[in-house]
Amino acid sequence: MQLNYKHLHYFWVTAQESSLTRAAERLHVTPQTICSQIQALEERLGVKLLQREGRGLTVTDTGRTVFRYADRIFSLGEEMAEVVRRQVTVEPRHFHVGVTDFLPKLMAYRLLRPLLMLEEPFRIHCHEGGMAQLAAGLAARRLDLVLSDRPLTSESPVRAESRRLGSCGVSFLARGDLVRRHRRGFPRSLDGAPMLMATADAVIRGRLLGWFETLGIHPQVVAEFDDSALMKVFGQAGVGIFCAPTLVEAEICRQHQVEVVGRTREVEECFYAISLTQRSSHPAIQVISQAVLETGAPPE
Template identity: 45%
Template sequence: MTSQKTHHFPAMLNFKHLHYFWAAAKAGGVVRAGEQLHTTPQTLSAQIKQLEERLGCALFRKQGRGVELTDEGRVALGYADQVFSLSEELETVIGRASDGPRVMSFRVGVADSVPKAIAYRLIEPALDAAAQVRLFCHEGKFQDLLAQLAVHRLDLVIADEPMGRQLSVRAFNHALGTTAMSFFATPSLQRRLKGDFPQCLDGAPVLLQGPASAMRRRLDMWLSEHQLRPCTIAEFDDAALMKAFGGEGRGVFMTPTVLEAETQAQYGVRTIGRTEQLVEEYYAISAERRITHPCVAAITSAARDKVFRG
């Protein structure tokens, strides 16, 4: 007689307890949460106590007449936010499909080094890829987004550099296009610059991307090759903040040529020069070699035919 092996699965977290904790944390206490959930504070407290026993730590501590989250409570709240956000997404995408056309979920990560205007131009065509698309946009560090792509929490990552071969993430680069770079200054600052471009940058006040930017490294090399030594006024991780300072005349700044017209209009600056020796590249990175997701297909097609057509 052969014996059958019994599989023992670990006990699942009680999501009712988690929901009560989440509601109390969001409401600022069990009394207000009880009013919102139409239940007594005693019931809420008992349910949260069971969750704390399950996790082996306290999630709230007394603070004056109220309560505040412990360090463990703040961690738990972050996970609870994700759990109930995904629950809502699941209901939207699948649970309500019988009530009408199927809603397609599309999760895209945008590297924080990609200008917001370019990110919008690249992603916007995805909204027309299907009858109903629910778009989830996440901005973050390139490496962090790749990690989320690897575990299928993202459908696509848009970045200004390809994924390197040294990474163990199974993903594929899809080139979207390239753009030259343009340099801008306010009219008053432009009048103070000496000589033609690019020599006018020598000694000029400049606003630069942060040292972690791939373009910043290429810019430093370009300046060195042309024996140009501008005066660095400030460095920025956020391109929009850099352009805001540039619009106030604080220094010459650089942005992709495809954004030239709107940069001039929005910040009241003039183009003082362009160079095709500095090229910004954009990539869509997916977990699939062959593009099958209609939103990804719409993005890659529009990028090549419209955004970077010139």
């Protein structure tokens, strides 16, 4: 037997007020409407729920049982509505983003920062990994976006859109004596200099080696890293010179107490946003893309 919950609600309010008139005022309907709705409910249940007593109404024994159930139903409904209202007004929207190993963490922050400045914020979930792993996360809908130093190749089994967000030159950074020894005469002063490099999988490594070859210089690679953050720690310790996007040069110098050896625009770091085509309209992706479009490069 299916109940009409509107009829049940009218009964519930009338039982609380013990008066058709007061219930009608509370519900903004006529007493006749309430009376007919309660009668329909009584006919549906086959029992009497209310009875006259003097000038008012009282609830029958069966009516008290129905009222207890109605009280639980509508109280729970009000609690649900309040929870939903709190979630709508307070809970941020969730945005899952993958960051490839070789994308500098400060660049990832620069690209995601516009989301943190919105009136209606997003809760950002960051996941780091290799391109293949993160592309699989996109395909499985576990990720909304991947930030990378390279586009997704045509050989990838994942059909996704790679959008170039911007690019910048690179800065060579180091500590103390290394800066003093190699700043003068840059970039030829890098010949034989101790160098910290990304591993062969990083796009920037190939670009750097090509540039060195063009200049005819041969730095001494003393350590290789698949984690740009760890490379900066070694640089801070004075082990060697490392390069980073010029856009985040100031922050790296401040955080790691390093100085600029030199800069070049002949080697570029590029930044891409990769998403499934059907998800490219995600509001968070639109915010990131628009911020880059407006500045022509990842935002300062």
